[in-house]
Amino acid sequence: MRLLPIIIFTFLLNFSLNAQTKPWQGKFEPIDNLIAAPNTYRTASGAPGKDYWQQRANYKIKATIDEKTNTLTGEETITYFNNSPDELTYLWLQLEQNVNKKENEDFGSINNEMKDFITTRKMQFLTRTIDFPAGYSIKQIKDANNQNLKIMINNTMMKVKLNEPLKSGEQISFSIAWSYPITDRSMYTLSREGYEYFPEDDNNAYLIAHWFPRMAVYSDTEGWQNQQFQKLGEFALEFGDYDVEITVPADHIIAATGTLENSESVLTKTQLKRLKDAKTSFEKPIMIITKEEADLNKKNKSTNKKTWKFNAKNVRDFAFASSRKFMWDAQAVKLPTNTVMAMSFYPKEGLPVWQEESTRAIKNALEVYSNATFDYPYPVAISVNTSNIGMEFPMISFNGGRPKNGKISEKAKAGMIGTIIHEVGHNWFPMIVSSDERKWMWMDEGLNTFLHQRTLKERYPNYSHVTPKKIVPFMTGDKNILRPIMTTSDNELFNQFGANFYIKPTVGLQMLRNSIIGKDLFDEAFREYANRWKYKHPNPADLFRTLEDATATDLDWFYKGWFFTTDYVDLELSNIKWFKVHEENSNLEGKNTTLNAKIEMSGPHGETTAKDFSNGPEIINMISTPDKDYGQFTSRLDESEMRKQLSGKNIYEITVKNIGGLVMPVIVEWIYSDGSSEIDRIPAQIWRRNEYEIKKTFIKNKEVVKVNLDPNFELADTDMNNNSFPKTDSKSEFDRFKSKKSN
Structure with missing residues (x-):
């Protein structure tokens, strides 16, 4: 019997050691081991810490579109501020246009299944049978002393080697000259930019985005952002001020990020009067460029040039659209702290539904999102009509949805309005609450879809909305291929990223709001997160911690199950x-x-x-x-x-x-x-x-x-x-x- 205490002691010791090496991870255990530990940069409450920092980059850009060759040529001066505690010997810039090169490492890998019957367009996506030039030509990079800077290009990223280290608290200015062929959007999959050709009148509409070499993010959690652009995972960018001059054919109309600085030089007196009237038109849009004026532009095709000048403050990107086909309407939207100009640009192919609905949808988004987070801070919010796309940039978005022969079904109309609301909503997530889309797509798409659905429910109650039942088929799918929400953007299966990065996070937030926390408390916490992290770079842990901190609710059990596993509710x-x-x-x-x-x-x-x-x-x-x-x-x-x-x-x-x-x-x-x-x-x-x-x-x-x-x-x-x-x-x-x- 004397052996019994020894046996029991040995058993308990082994159990204790095993528990230490394999800690119990029940459904209610903390997620501390799944997220980064708090520090002086990011606090345990989910707020930016006392030592939080982020970099900044200002841009002065001059660009020209050559309509005959479909080429964009530009030169820029970047002023980069090193607010980090680190000394930097090189900088990384993003060259997203290089993703369109045929030799790109990810070429053809999206939805690349061959079948017995395949369309010519799908075959073009997979093989680029009809080849076309793409990608940047970097002509020169010089520092402020006109000295050349050495570079190394790795696919969609470019390393700029500094002649002298950039110390903490210092800034550097350098200039880049470049060009690239603007690609035909119909020729490749997931086309977020390029030109759309209209054979009927032999004209283009240019959607110009990720068009200039721009600074990658250097952060406290990752150092230099190092994930290549592979189309699904989008952008991680720094905030800054932009002065941009864009030269295009004289009869083109440009919609762009920021404030138009030289309207008197690019608009007629009549158009200027309309624009002035629109600034006090709160009930309905006013046409700035009419159909008749757009038709005249298309017919004449000016060979002269005109330069449009824009200024944008504290944005993380700049995009624009240019075409002689554009009509333009505008309406003022009064928010509690400022007035915003909601504006839509569209070709005649968008009539009549775009003239009827686009600017109204912008207004609805501005009002609902502002109430749920913070007032929209920028002077303009723009929706540009194009085909087969919904894509967001600061103050401007490119949105699909067109009638056929002037008619559109209610379903297609609802889809168009939903797209506009969604893309305008991205101004909050991630254009202001600036999460890393390249790493965590769900942090912008999921949070934005959540408010997009709320906007539809409040302003378009007859339209269908995402509810928890919507995610059931996905969550009961094949466990061998399902992945949790906490999956890096480009690593999700193409046919599942919509459910996993848009719908499932939306449903999770709906459940937190309606069934777990309660609307009033959740809304206050969500607003707290948005205001804590506007113009900053939050990570998932910052969102998780803020929602707990602002509600006094332990939600680790929910985060663990909903975001980190593929378990389902039954x-x-x-x-x-x-x-x-x-x-x-x-x-x-x-x-x-x-x-x-x-x-x-x-x-x-x-x-x-x-x-x-x-x-x-x-x-x-x-x-x-x-x-x-x-x-x-x-x-x-x-x-x-x-x-x-x-x-x-x-x-x-x-x-x-x-x-x-x-x-x-x-x-x-x-x-x-x-x-x-x-x-x-x-x-x-x-x-x-x-x-x-x-x-x-x-x-x-x-x-x-x-x-x-x-x-x-x-x-x-x-x-x-x-x-x-x-x-x-x-x-x-x-x-x-x-x-x-x-x-």
Whole structure:
């Protein structure tokens, strides 16, 4: 027997050591090991720390579009501010135009499956059978002393080697001259920029984006941003001021980031008067460039040149669109702290729906997003019509959606309006709350889609909206290929990135707002995050921590399941027991009398599972509490009062099983014999001690005839057929869902 203590000690020691090397990671354990530790740059509360820093880059750019050769030529001076504590011996710039080179490392890898039948356009995407020139020609790079700087180009990134180290707190100016062939957007997949050709009138509409060499981000969490541009993961950029001059054919109209500085030089007196009137037109848009004026421009095709000058403050990028085909309308939008000009540019192919709806959609987005976060701070918000795209840049977005022969279906119209709202909304995420799209696409797409859907619900209630049910098919997909939200942008499967980076984060935020935290508290926390990190670079941990900090709610269990795993929600209402208390005072300690319910089967642990409520309640005796159970307390419960309070009441014990793996709040709908109903909400913390099965007891005045879990489909439960008692067949439950969804 002397060996027994040694054996027990050895077992406990091994268990302890194993626990240290493999810590328990239950669903409610902190996510500290999954996110970066807080520091003086980023605090444990999710706010920027006292030592937070970020770099800055100002740009002076002159560019010219040669319409005959479809070439853009430019020169720029970049002033780069080293606000980091580090000394830099080289700089990295982004050269996104190089992604269009045929030898690009990611060429043809998006949706690259060959089939028995394939369209010529799809074959062009995969093989570039018809080749075309693409990518930057860097002509020179010089420092402020006109000395050449050495460079090395790695695909879509360019290293500039400095002649002298750039110390902390210093700045450097250098100039670059470059050119590149503007590509035909119809010739390659995921075309965010380029030109669209219109054969009918032999004209182009130029969408010019990621068009100049620009500074990559150098941050406290990554150093130099080092992920190549591969089209899905978009941009990580620094804030700065822009002075831009763009020379185009004299009859072109330009829409651009920033304020037009020389309107008197590029617009007629009549157009200037219209633009001035639009600044006080709060009820409807005013046409600045009419259809008749655009038609005249298309017909004449001027060979002269005109330079447009723009200035933009504190933005992280600059984009523009140019065409002689553009009509232009504008309307003032009054926000609590400023007035914004909402403007739309479109060719005749966008009529009539763009003239009717585009600027109104911008206005709706500006108002709803501003109310949810902070007032839109820039002077203009622009929507430009093009084909097959929805793409955002500071103050300007390129948006698809066109009628055919002047007619558009309600579905297509809704899609167009949704696209405009979504892309305008990107001004907040990530153009101002500047997350790294190249690394965490969900931080801009998910948060933006969440507010985009809120805008649709508030301003276009008849349009369909994303709800938790929308994500169910995705979450029940093949676990061998599903990936969690916390997946780097370019590493997601092409046919899944929409669900994983747009819809699933949106649904997660909807659940936090509507079912877990509550609207008022969540809205305040979301607003806190937006204001903490506007004009800064947040990471996922900053969002996670801020939502907890501003709500006093432990959400690690939700983050862990929803963002870091591919588990899904499937809560099963596996059993309900109905009791009434025997009203006579009984001292038969440990004994009770029971009216047997109708039994369908026994559970795996011997528990009985009732089929329905038809046999009435089980009767239980509530015995007096023995003195020994009170320990050292000398006071006693008023047992007669307890019996009085329970007299005639119905006691229901529910058993809920976690089939899918994700813990969630338990939402219980009670339907009573008189036809009335009510809902009880049990916080997710009920799963803390048992993540697989919970029991909960309720006292009800009325008799229950039916119980449903998640009756309003708030939690993305993947199997609603196991959510009810008495049990229902699959068809009836599916019909119930369809009926509820349609209502």
